[in-house]
Amino acid sequence: MDNYTLLEKGVTTPGPIAIEIADVEHTHDLSLGEGEFSHVWNIASRVPLMLAWIWVNLLVEDIANQRLGGSVVEDAINKPWRPLPSGRISPEQARDWLLVAIAATMGLSILSGGYTASITLMVFVWMYNDLDGSNSGIWIRNALNAGGLMCFSWGALATLSGGELLPEGFTWILVTGAIIMTTVHAQDLPDIEGDMARGRQTVPLLYGEAAARISLAIMVSFWSVACPFFWDASPWGWAASTSIGGAMSVLALKNMGQRWDEVVWKLWCLWVAALYLLPALKR
Incomplete structure (x- = not known):
């Protein structure tokens, strides 16, 4: 043998x-x-490069959002510590810094592989701020918010991978867009007075606070389960998603005032960050 x-x-x-x-x-x-x-x-x-890409693009978005007259009026009520309403810089200086930030962002994006995502994000930023898309109706506003944050997901993944994304990555980007579209009105709960002063249509002002809070709790609860299921997440992923989402939902429903609504908004940011980490927390 x-x-x-x-x-x-x-x-x-x-x-x-x-x-x-x-x-x-x-x-x-x-x-x-x-x-x-x-x-x-x-x-x-490539993680430091990804973080740098996120930071410079976020800088462009923040300056573009805060430099216009309507934003200064709103921030004077809701966020008076920001540079423009507090008088630390002028709108003209903000514009100059925006030009510098855009140039830096384009340069870094070319080097990192996130160029297309950055260009697309700039379009959404322009539509939201300069074309006043933020005041063109609640669903247009939410769609622009979702599109912009999808670009952050896209650019971050593209930077990490050197510009190549798998089909699962594109699907996840679409999922994150749906998450933002259906839950981003968490940011409107602590800003009701400022939004009223600006005449902006938001979910709480258009449909009432109760509807805004209930819908937020329902959608956060849904995505807190659906996203870990999508990624077949580990127990750590499930725990992060459901615990933060659950706490946010409870606080939103309790309606304990603006101070706690600020906490709801911060929890939303933390919750979204936890969802973004789910691909790294697969079984």
């Missing part, structure tokens, strides 16, 4: 063929481990 037949039957032979096969298997396992390590290291090494 030859060595091939013995190996096929599961019999170990001490001959040269068995040793050679063992060496090949060992080499294969080693190379696979090295490949996995290289892949993980490649992604990890």
Whole structure:
């Protein structure tokens, strides 16, 4: 009986063929481990670049959002500590910084692989602020918010991967857009007075606070379960999503005043961050 037949039957032979096969298997396992390590290291090494991409794009969005007259009026009521309503910089200075920030963002995006996402984000920022899309109706506003935040997901993933996204990544970006579209009115709860002063249509002002709070709690609860299920998340992923989402939903329903509504909004930001981490918390 030859060595091939013995190996096929599961019999170990001490001959040269068995040793050679063992060496090949060992080499294969080693190379696979090295490949996995290289892949993980490649992604990890791009995390600072991803964070830089997010920061510069967020800087552009923030300046563009806060520099216009209507935003200054609103922030004077809701967020008087911001640079423009507090008088630390003028609208003209904000415009100059915006030009610098856009140039820096485009340069970094070209280098990082997130250029297309940045360009698309700039379009949404322009529509939301300069074309006054934020005051063009609640659902247009929410759609622009969702589109902008989808660009952040897109750009962050593209930067991490060097510009290439798998189909699952695009599906997840669409899911995050739906999450934003259906829950972003959490930001409107603490800003009701400022939004009234500006004449902005928001979910609480258009449909009433009760409807806004109930719908927020329902949709947050739904996504808190659906997203971990989508990624087949580990217990840690499930715990993060459901605990933060549950706390936010309860506080939103309790309606304990503006101070606690600010907490609801901060919890929403933390909750979204936890959802964004779910791909890294798969089983």
